[in-house]
Amino acid sequence: KAGVTQTPRYLIKTRGQQVTLSCSPISGHRSVSWYQQTPGQGLQFLFEYFSETQRNKGNFPGRFSGRQFSNSRSEMNVSTLELGDSALYLCASSSGGGNTEAFFGQGTRLTVV
């Protein structure tokens, strides 16, 4: 069974630009969660999607948004990039019920210059 796939692996963007990251979950998994990982703040929850609906949202500004498609693939978008958005963005895939195992992708390393 293929694991969680995130693309691209690396991105360099300029302040003010926008970026879209993609996550393909494990086959059969319907839940995709997104996390931001930075040395200073650790792993912070962005949002979670299940069956194309956002079920949960973290404390990030509205510049961070996401969506999920009918095949469970998910995208997250960050508009008007700031230097502080530089981070490793991880998605996690799970079957979707509460308190089930979540498996992470390799992440997308975003650098904003």
Place this chain on the structure above:
Amino acid sequence: GENVEQHPSTLSVQEGDSAVIKCTYSDSASNYFPWYKQELGKRPQLIIDIRSNVGEKKDQRIAVTLNKTAKHFSLHITETQPEDSAVYFCAASDVQNFNKFYFGSGTKLNVKP
């Protein structure tokens, strides 16, 4: 919201010794507690988890204990090996929040050969 604290931030042990990492949580509604291992430049990998209806769970050299009354849980690694060197994260979630995990700040474990 939930607050997860993790100690110590760094831990250095000799190969063959045991290592213990401790986490506390604040929300009594939390009932699922996974542990992740993240090697440098790699994705977080689920190594063991425990649910609130269980006090202890073991998988070969790894065990997790949970004290619901005191709101703390611990990871125990016995007979440590150099390949156990990594950053370990604890997390907590509750079924109402689906896959929204609150992560600890991480413990960097160094196993010296």
